[in-house]
Amino acid sequence: MTEAELVRRVADGDRAAFDELYRRTAPWLAVRLRRRCADDDLVADVLQETYLAVWRAAGSYAGSVTEGSAVGWLWTIAANRLVDAFRRRARQERVPAVPLVPRTAPAAEDEVMATRVDQDLEQALLRLPPELRQVLQAMVLDGLSVRQTSVLLGMPEGTVKTRARRARIALREALS
Numbered sequence: 001m002t003e004a005e006l007v008r009r010v011a012d013g014d015r016a017a018f019d020e021l022y023r024r025t026a027p028w029l030a031v032r033l034r035r036r037c038a039d040d041d042l043v044a045d046v047l048q049e050t051y052l053a054v055w056r057a058a059g060s061y062a063g064s065v066t067e068g069s070a071v072g073w074l075w076t077i078a079a080n081r082l083v084d085a086f087r088r089r090a091r092q093e094r095v096p097a098v099p100l101v102p103r104t105a106p107a108a109e110d111e112v113m114a115t116r117v118d119q120d121l122e123q124a125l126l127r128l129p130p131e132l133r134q135v136l137q138a139m140v141l142d143g144l145s146v147r148q149t150s151v152l153l154g155m156p157e158g159t160v161k162t163r164a165r166r167a168r169i170a171l172r173e174a175l176s
Contacts, residue, residue, distance in 0.1 A: 003070035004061075011058035022051055025071065029078055036082060046085055050078040124174035132167035139164055 003024065009017030026047060033043045054077060061073050125133060138149040139160075146164075150157045 003074075007054070007058050007061050007070045007073070010055065011061070018055060021054070025074055026051070029074065032075065033078060033082060042085055042089075046078060046081045049081045050074070053077050053081070120175060121171075124171050127174060128167055128170055132163050132170065135160055135163040136167040136171075
């Protein structure tokens with residue numbers, strides 16, 4: 001079966017014909033594209049776009065009255081896709097880069113203090129009674145409201161507020 005017959009079958013939605021056309025023409029087409037472009041990723045993208053266009057537009061070749069070769073038609077699609085890819089790349093390169101704000105590394109003293117504060121806070125949390133720790137965890141760490149914490153822990157809202165206040169006072173005392 002010739003490539004032209006395969007394209008005509010692809011136009012009818014024949015997946016096996018498409019697979020055969022790809023098997024026959026993709027290696028040759030990739031070599032031709034690589035002669036014009038050294039970027040293997042771009043060549044792979046162009047190949048994919050080419051065969052997607054072939055699948056979608058096979059009817060335009062199959063319905064044409066010209067007697068051009070199917071391989072020539074395929075190469076024309078690929079060449080046009082390559083030119084489009086070069087144009088896209090050129091447009092992207094013309095876009096000015098956004099200057100990044102220089103970042104400064106935190107001072108060593110700040111890192112040590114942050115670690116120390118984290119350790120102190122962790123120890124203070126562990127010393128809290130479990131019922132106070134649960135309320136504080138739900139409201140502060142999980143970001144729940146008083147009502148949501150009340151539902152979660154199965155206690156009245158007043159109790160949640162009281163325990164949250166007691167937990168904050170105990171943490172303040174432990175950390176001072």
